[in-house]
Amino acid sequence: MSRLTTPQQTSTSEALRNAEQRAEAAERRADQLEQRLEALEQSRFSQQTHQHPERTLEPDAPSAPLDENEANDALSALRNEPMMDHLLNALDSGQDIGHYGRLVFAMVAHHFLPEETMLQWLTRDPGTNPEEAAALLRQVEGRDYNPPRRERILAWQSEQQFPILPNPDDPDCGNVYRNLKFPQKVYDHIQEYQEEKVQAE
Numbered sequence: 001m002s003r004l005t006t007p008q009q010t011s012t013s014e015a016l017r018n019a020e021q022r023a024e025a026a027e028r029r030a031d032q033l034e035q036r037l038e039a040l041e042q043s044r045f046s047q048q049t050h051q052h053p054e055r056t057l058e059p060d061a062p063s064a065p066l067d068e069n070e071a072n073d074a075l076s077a078l079r080n081e082p083m084m085d086h087l088l089n090a091l092d093s094g095q096d097i098g099h100y101g102r103l104v105f106a107m108v109a110h111h112f113l114p115e116e117t118m119l120q121w122l123t124r125d126p127g128t129n130p131e132e133a134a135a136l137l138r139q140v141e142g143r144d145y146n147p148p149r150r151e152r153i154l155a156w157q158s159e160q161q162f163p164i165l166p167n168p169d170d171p172d173c174g175n176v177y178r179n180l181k182f183p184q185k186v187y188d189h190i191q192e193y194q195e196e197k198v199q200a201e
Contacts, residue, residue, distance in 0.1 A: 078112055084180075094126060102125060102127075102133075108180070
């Protein structure tokens with residue numbers, strides 16, 4: 001025997017459906033906004049590169065060479081993030097971590113390691129060569145990429161065979177902003193991005 005639906009239950013169900021539809025619409029608008037902002041940033045970079053081509057070749061401020069202790073400290077700091085520890089171990093054993101694995105590694109590690117050390121690690125990957133690794137670093141440093149969010153890493157991971165996140169079910173794995181301390185300019189850039197996002201809304 002079917003139960004009768006009261007007007008109150010019907011009203012509640014409609015309210016829930018409406019709330020879900022509004023949430024989905026808000027998510028779509030947020031995704032569209034993020035895409036527009038990324039396109040705008042890409043356009044700005046292209047204009048700057050056209051006017052100042054040297055910016056694609058050199059980072060804004062060359063880092064001083066690290067001594068052995070500083071280099072070990074930087075690697076230890078990176079290993080505090082399970083994903084980065086996983087990538088470092090894979091590269092150390094000569095595994096191919098995939099295009100997005102190398103990109104994620106570079107986007108995070110370039111805030112800690114000098115270019116020479118980065119190249120030494122990336123060229124341990126049989127899926128790349130010194131020229132490609134150097135081009136990847138020029139791209140990352142020239143555009144001054146912020147470290148990627150966990151959601152972006154998961155999306156990239158789905159497009160390749162090597163697992164960038166060793167434990168994707170752990171919400172802390174790949175949450176680099178929780179597990180690592182970056183230079184202040186990274187946080188400043190994120191705040192600037194959020195302000196532009198609010199203004200665009």
